[in-house]
Amino acid sequence: xxxxxKERKWEWRRLDNSAKIFPIxxxxxxxxxxxxxxxxxxxxxxxxxxxxxxxxLAKYESFRVRMRNGFFWNYLEYNPKEPxxxxxxxxxxxxxxxxTNHDYLFKVTYFDQKINIDIxxxxxxxxxxxxxxxxxxxxxxxITHPEDFNxxxxxxxxxxxxxxxxxxxxxxxxxxxxxxxxxxYRLKGKKLALGAVSAIHEIIDLxxxxxxxxxxxxTVTQYLTAILIYVIYQENYLKNKGKKPxxxxxxxxxxxxxxxxxxxxFFSYITVIAQMEKQGLTDFNKILAxxxxxxxxxxxxxxIGKTMSSxxxxxxxPFIKMIPLFIKKPLVRxxxxxxxxxxxxxxxxxxxxxxxxxxxxxxxxxxxxxxxEPVEKIKCAACSFENKMVMTFTSVLKEGNIEKGFYEFLxxxxxxxxxxxxGVIDVISTETNQQKK
Amino acid sequence: xxxxxKLTSKKSDTLIRIFIGISVVIAIVLVIINKITTPDLHWxxxxxxxxxxxxxxxxxxxxxxxxxAAHVMLQTIGVSCLTVxxxxxxxxxxxxxxxxxxxxxxxxxxxxxxLTIISHKKFLxxxxxxxxxxxxxxxxxxxxxxxxxxxxxxxxxxxxISLINFIVTLCLCAKDVKEEIIRKFHL
Numbered sequence: 160x161x162x163x164x165k166e167r168k169w170e171w172r173r174l175d176n177s178a179k180i181f182p183i184x185x186x187x188x189x190x191x192x193x194x195x196x197x198x199x200x201x202x203x204x205x206x207x208x209x210x211x212x213x214x215x216l217a218k219y220e221s222f223r224v225r226m227r228n229g230f231f232w233n234y235l236e237y238n239p240k241e242p243x244x245x246x247x248x249x250x251x252x253x254x255x256x257x258x259t260n261h262d263y264l265f266k267v268t269y270f271d272q273k274i275n276i277d278i279x280x281x282x283x284x285x286x287x288x289x290x291x292x293x294x295x296x297x298x299x300x301x302i303t304h305p306e307d308f309n310x311x312x313x314x315x316x317x318x319x320x321x322x323x324x325x326x327x328x329x330x331x332x333x334x335x336x337x338x339x340x341x342x343x344y345r346l347k348g349k350k351l352a353l354g355a356v357s358a359i360h361e362i363i364d365l366x367x368x369x370x371x372x373x374x375x376x377x378t379v380t381q382y383l384t385a386i387l388i389y390v391i392y393q394e395n396y397l398k399n400k401g402k403k404p405x406x407x408x409x410x411x412x413x414x415x416x417x418x419x420x421x422x423x424x425f426f427s428y429i430t431v432i433a434q435m436e437k438q439g440l441t442d443f444n445k446i447l448a449x450x451x452x453x454x455x456x457x458x459x460x461x462x463i464g465k466t467m468s469s470x471x472x473x474x475x476x477p478f479i480k481m482i483p484l485f486i487k488k489p490l491v492r493x494x495x496x497x498x499x500x501x502x503x504x505x506x507x508x509x510x511x512x513x514x515x516x517x518x519x520x521x522x523x524x525x526x527x528x529x530x531x532e533p534v535e536k537i538k539c540a541a542c543s544f545e546n547k548m549v550m551t552f553t554s555v556l557k558e559g560n561i562e563k564g565f566y567e568f569l570x571x572x573x574x575x576x577x578x579x580x581x582g583v584i585d586v587i588s589t590e591t592n593q594q595k596k
Numbered sequence: 597x598x599x600x601x602k603l604t605s606k607k608s609d610t611l612i613r614i615f616i617g618i619s620v621v622i623a624i625v626l627v628i629i630n631k632i633t634t635p636d637l638h639w640x641x642x643x644x645x646x647x648x649x650x651x652x653x654x655x656x657x658x659x660x661x662x663x664x665a666a667h668v669m670l671q672t673i674g675v676s677c678l679t680v681x682x683x684x685x686x687x688x689x690x691x692x693x694x695x696x697x698x699x700x701x702x703x704x705x706x707x708x709x710x711l712t713i714i715s716h717k718k719f720l721x722x723x724x725x726x727x728x729x730x731x732x733x734x735x736x737x738x739x740x741x742x743x744x745x746x747x748x749x750x751x752x753x754x755x756x757i758s759l760i761n762f763i764v765t766l767c768l769c770a771k772d773v774k775e776e777i778i779r780k781f782h783l
Contacts, residue, residue, distance in 0.1 A: 198598065247600055270600055352608055358599070526598075581599035 170237040171227070176326035176474040177424040178281040182226055182233040183484075183491045187354075189532050190254040191280045193507075193540070195292045196273050196526040203269040204303055209244040211299035212267050216242065218318045219291050221422055222282060225262035230483055233281075238262050247275060250356035251581070252530035252553060255279050267295070272523070274299070280424065285509045285527070286412050287320075287422040289542075293514065294318070300518050307517065325419035326471045334468035341432070343406035343503045346391070346536045347399040348556040357554045357583035359562045360526055364575040365548040371572050375447060380508045380541075381454050383550065384409065385447040387506055387539060388433050388440070390564035396435060407431045408505040413467065416460045427467040429457040430502070443568075499534040508541040524549055531555045559584045615710045619647055622706070626753075633749050639695050646703040654707055664711055665722035669729055672704040676732075693739050694747040698754035701733045705754075705761040712765050726765055733758030 174182075181191045216223055224235040240261040247270040255266050255277060264282040268275045276295065278288045301308040351357065365379075372382035388405050396405060413425045431453045433440050440446045456462070473479065482490070512525045524547045527540040537554040552562045569576050623644045630640035653671075654664060676697045683692035708726055736751040736758075745751050 196598075251599075271597055273598055352612075355608075360598070579598050582601065 172221075172224075172235050172322060173324070174233055174235065174281060175324040175421075175423040175425070176471050177284075177426065179232055179474055180491065181279065181281040183488050184495045185254070185279075186492075187254045189495075190252055190530040192252045192255060192277050192530045193280065193285060193288070194251050194275055194277045194526075194528040195285075195288060195542075196275045196528070197292070197296055198523040198526070199272045199274070200521050200523055201303075202272055203274055205244060205246070205269060207302040208267065208269055208274060208295075208299055210302055211295050212242055212244055214298040215291060215294040218294055219320075219422065221320070221322050222265065222291060224264065224282070225257065226264060226281065228484060231480060231487075232484060235264075235281075242267065244269070246270060247273075250354070250583075251275070251358050251528050252277060252356065265291075283422055284412075284424045284426045285410070285507060286414060286426070289509060289512055290318075290422070293512070296522070297515070297518060300521050304521070319420065320422045321420050322423055323419075323421050324423060325413070325417065325421045325425040326467060327475070329413070329417040329419070329464075330468040330471040331464055332468070332472075334465045342403055342500045343432075344391075344396060344401045344403040345500065345534060346395050346503065346556065346561075348395070348536070348558050350533075350536070350555050351557055351583060355555070355583050356531060356581075357552075357556075357559070358528055358581040359552045359554070359559065359584075360579040361550045361552070361562070361566055361569070362524060362577040362579065363548045363550060363569060365543050365546045367574040368548055368569075371574060377447060377451055378454075379548070380409070380506075381450050382447070383508070383541065384431060384454075384506055385443065385450040386565055386568050387504070388431070388450065389443045389446050390561050390568060391503065392433075392435055392440070392446070394560040394564045401435070404432050404434045404437075405503045406433070406501065408502045410505070410507045411458070411463055412509075413463070416463055427463050427470070429454075429463065429466070431457070499532065502535055504535055504537050504539060505529060506539040506541075511543050514544065519545065526551055528553050537561060554584075557584065611713065612710075615713075616651065619651065619706070623647060629749070629753075634747065637695075637747065639699070639747075639750055642695060643699050643702060646699050647706070650703045650707045654710065665708065665725035668704050668707050668711075669725040672700050672729060673732060676700050690744070690746055693745050693751075695750060697739075698736055698750040701736055701754040702750075702757055704729050705733060705757045709761045709764060712761075712768060730758060730762045730765075733761075 185191045223238050225238040227234055227236050238261070240263075242263050242265070243261050244267045247268040255264065257263070260266050264279040265288075266277045268277070274296065276288070276292050282288075283291070368379055368382070372379050375382060377385070384407055388407060391405055395401070408428050408430050410426050410428045413419070413427055417425075419425050431450060433446065433449060435441070438449065440449055479487075507527070507529060509527055514522060522544065525542050525544045526549050527542040528551050529538040529540045531538045531553045533555070536556050537552055539550060539552055541548060541550045543549070550565070552565070554562070566576060566578060623640075626640040626643050630638065650668075653667065676692075679692040679696035679700075683689065683696075708722070708729055711722060712726070733755060736745070737755045739745045740748055740751050
């Protein structure tokens, strides 16, 4: 066993094109961490969870890695240690300190009925992260309820994936970039003290949301994006006399557009740029019509390909490649101070999380969270399970006006909505409790 | 409940205001003790100036999200060494041990106490620095025992505050401290 581990110690792989940038630009303030959580119907058993993580990791061996510094780039190497599973103590999506996490790039925690996995983006994206998380959940339920799953064949099935850099395989050498160089409106407000992060989950009735979106001729993502722009405009932009455009960055799963079964990162993004006054986007209907048009224009294989290709070209640029890592780091960090100013907020919708029928009865809901940053002070993420769609706002702002505005908008449309939060700011949860009473 | 209970933004703001109030009371009490015990030596003014300095550091660190404990520890030890060196160079009258170091110890311990109470969930990050500050604080008693300190009042106040800080810390975070020590020093 030890011999085998010694051999594996030399296993290493390059970071994919997206992953390269995260260890260089990341720090305590910019964690580049996203979180997936599942709320089960019963309290979590820590020992079973630890066992489940080990079993899932045996199937996803490519996640058994640690980050190392090379001379020009960081790289991933085999990690012989076992992952740590512990009770949740800190705020969500915090920087994963390798020294206190057995060097792993993901961290599994639990609290009451909830299991969390915080993933550093260099390891993988939301799509593959969800698959790994689902594997942990399946194993956990099989361990805690053997009587229900003793005939289940899923447990022994090998998972097929590759670790290729699908960016390099699919990018177009001739494509020209389409990135906007205009700075975005930045959310204003007092920040929370002591590095606190507020998490507010708005649990929405999916059927009703789909119905209302359909009536407006929009997809769920388009509809939620439009509400987000509208609420930012009403609650923050107008009050602070904003002038720059509201820019919403929407990550896109590239596996829908290009053939790939990689478990490394393979995502790109589109940016919806709303020039509020210039384009007369002063009411919701106008904003929704604008968002639909933007999606139609930007969410095409050609446009997405252009964004992806221009990012790949940057990563494979021989001049950038040749700069030693210790020089690259400060240069990238400096340029990221500027790059971050190009987005008002990010809204990531990973869509439906499909769970095998027999396992569904143990699950209440899934949550997805992205780390907010000093510049992008609020970030939003959504995912759905069964008839629940959970829209999560993670924020470093003291005021919860945007979260509250979003909640009120959907309530006024007659869509049933519930609030859960980590209690750091309680503007909506208090009201919801009062409503319940 | 989906999350472990944390201090709400409003509560942490209120706590900071309460601690600033307590600091003002401590400052007044120190002035009174100073007047009664050693009216010729105005050490209370120095402590109060130090406290203002500590609050500026804390409020800055809170807004910048820096690891305050590491700053407190470094500044305590650094400034203490510097004052001993200056005292030594000026003919070693002993004021560094009589006044400077006890004042640094008082300020450091009060700052750590405030930090521990305001954000004891984040205590793990502070644990090692807190232990080093406590160990360093015990030095004041050692120097009294060795006869290096002549004005003992301030040293006794410093070591008492340090002891209170240590006890409060243990009560609030004993489990976390144990976990941190096991994790950091495992073989």
